[in-house]
Amino acid sequence: MIAVDTNILVYAHRADSPHHKPSAAAIQRLAEGSAPWAIPWPCVHEFLSVSTNARIFDPPSPAEVAVQQVEIWMESPSVHLLHETPGYWNELRTAFLAGKLSGAKVHDARIHAICLANGVGELWSADRDFSRMRGLAIVNPSLE
Numbered sequence: 001m002i003a004v005d006t007n008i009l010v011y012a013h014r015a016d017s018p019h020h021k022p023s024a025a026a027i028q029r030l031a032e033g034s035a036p037w038a039i040p041w042p043c044v045h046e047f048l049s050v051s052t053n054a055r056i057f058d059p060p061s062p063a064e065v066a067v068q069q070v071e072i073w074m075e076s077p078s079v080h081l082l083h084e085t086p087g088y089w090n091e092l093r094t095a096f097l098a099g100k101l102s103g104a105k106v107h108d109a110r111i112h113a114i115c116l117a118n119g120v121g122e123l124w125s126a127d128r129d130f131s132r133m134r135g136l137a138i139v140n141p142s143l144e
Contacts, residue, residue, distance in 0.1 A: 005125035019142035026141035031076035099132040
């Protein structure tokens with residue numbers, strides 16, 4: 001299963017992003033396809049935070065538009081919204097210690113651990129910090 005990180009969701013949503021077209025096309029292929037794909041809940045939270053932030057975007061996405069975008073993704077019959085499971089702590093501990101992570105990188109370890117605990121094999125992300133963690137193939141569809 002493929003999971004999608006926050007940055008790809010933001011690129012797909014924001015037409016003013018230089019990575020909008022390839023990211024939007026990639027998400028559309030997932031959403032319209034029959035293969036299961038996923039969005040970790042923390043990425044939904046972060047998407048809402050980033051896309052509506054006036055310090056990041058001028059103008060930011062209105063809250064209603066950001067929520068509507070999430071609901072559109074949730075309408076895909078093949079999407080799974082991922083959360084912490086019983087195996088989550090072991091994955092988080094391993095990623096945190098093996099990657100020698102600290103600070104803001106702990107959030108990425110959380111995404112990584114949620115994905116592994118839910119059987120995800122590939123994470124679509126433009127965040128290079130995931131390279132410090134093992135177990136997931138990291139693909140950047142915004143470069144295609």
